[in-house]
Structures are given as C-alpha cells and as structure tokens.
Amino acid sequence: MSSSSLVDRIDAVLPQTQCTKCGYDGCRPYAQAIAEDHEAINRCPPGGSQGIQALAKLLDLPELPLDEDCGRHGPLMAAVVDEAHCIGCTLCIQACPVDAIVGANKLMHTVIADRCTGCDLCVAPCPVDCISMVPAQSDWTPERADAARGHHRRRQHRLDRLHSESSALAARTLANKAPIATQAGSDPALRQQAIAQALARARARRQQS
Numbered sequence: 001m002s003s004s005s006l007v008d009r010i011d012a013v014l015p016q017t018q019c020t021k022c023g024y025d026g027c028r029p030y031a032q033a034i035a036e037d038h039e040a041i042n043r044c045p046p047g048g049s050q051g052i053q054a055l056a057k058l059l060d061l062p063e064l065p066l067d068e069d070c071g072r073h074g075p076l077m078a079a080v081v082d083e084a085h086c087i088g089c090t091l092c093i094q095a096c097p098v099d100a101i102v103g104a105n106k107l108m109h110t111v112i113a114d115r116c117t118g119c120d121l122c123v124a125p126c127p128v129d130c131i132s133m134v135p136a137q138s139d140w141t142p143e144r145a146d147a148a149r150g151h152h153r154r155r156q157h158r159l160d161r162l163h164s165e166s167s168a169l170a171a172r173t174l175a176n177k178a179p180i181a182t183q184a185g186s187d188p189a190l191r192q193q194a195i196a197q198a199l200a201r202a203r204a205r206r207q208q209s
Helices: 003-013 027-037 048-059 091-095 142-162 169-175 188-208
Strands: 077-081 131-135
Touching: 003 027, 003 048, 027 142
Parallel strands: none
Antiparallel strands: 077 131
8 A cells, every 4th residue: 555545544534623632733744644654543632532443443553542642532612703802813713724714804703613623723822812612513524524624725725825934833823924913013012012902902892791
C-alpha cells in the first residue's frame, strides 16, 4: 500500500473535527504522522475509544487507551456566539478551521450550527468571552465529517493562496487578521489601547443587560 493511500484510509477514519487536540494542524496532518512517522493512534479525543479501535483494526495495531494529555472524549458540542456582546473583531472567524462562523468587521458574528465541528478553537481568541460551547442539537455523522473535511481543505487552499507563512494554525490565524485587528498599525501601545476600549464597551453592554 502506498503512503498516500494509507494516509487517505487513516484520514477517513478520523472524525474531521479539525480540533488540533492531537497536536497536529488538523486531521489529515495527524493521519500523515500516523502513516509516515508511526505516531500513536490514541491522540484523538473526539474519536474516543471507537476511533482508536477503528485505527487499530486498520493498521493491525494493539488498542490503546485514549491519551488524556490530548483531552477527554465527550459529547458533541457546538459553539454559540452571544451576539449582544460580540464586538465584531473577526478573531473567531480566523480561528475556525471549517469556516463555520460568519460576520464582518464591527458587526456581530454568528455560528452556522450544522457546519460547526465543536472544535472550540474559536473560544480562546475571543477578547470579550462571548463564545460558549453548548451541547450540539444533532449527531456527528459520516456525512458531516465528509463535509467538514471539504470545508477545511477549501479553507487551507484559500489561505495557501493568500499567505506564504507557516501552515501552523496559530501562524495562519495571526497572518489572516482582518483590517479591524490591525487598524492600530504596528504600534503595540495603540493596539493595546484599541483592545482595552473594545473590552470596556463589551463590559458596559453586559452591565446594561
């Protein structure tokens, strides 16, 4: 079996949440690491024990318990934006690996529920803590996994065209900042001031509500 076809078969087993909890920049890079570098098969929390069993069967390897240093398996979650407190910074849009968040600079953002993979990568970048993870209202199906794979690949191709930086998720997130995120230019003091003002506005709205 060729390396590329093995990567495809491993990738087909992975859940396609693109959460990076395995330590790789998405499901396919993890599949490549398993196929080419003999990476452990127990580093995918969303896949849980069933995913580990499927990988072990495919690769004729012993099953392993989930490596909880990568996280714990749990029910499917979905991101929800508290639109009343969203400041329109676009940082969550940049972080989402499957383009499941829509919005524009200085306008509220919202999550496309049936596209969200529950990866939670949008939560940390939000400067006003207006994104929460809630139980998903539907199951994660093979059809949704296939769709997520396609959304992720299209996003990666788009970023490849726009940027020459490292493909690491963190680097791409920084490189893909929208104009509002860089409006203060390269002056660190002005950037901090802009962030502080945005936080103050968000806190004021929370107190009023």
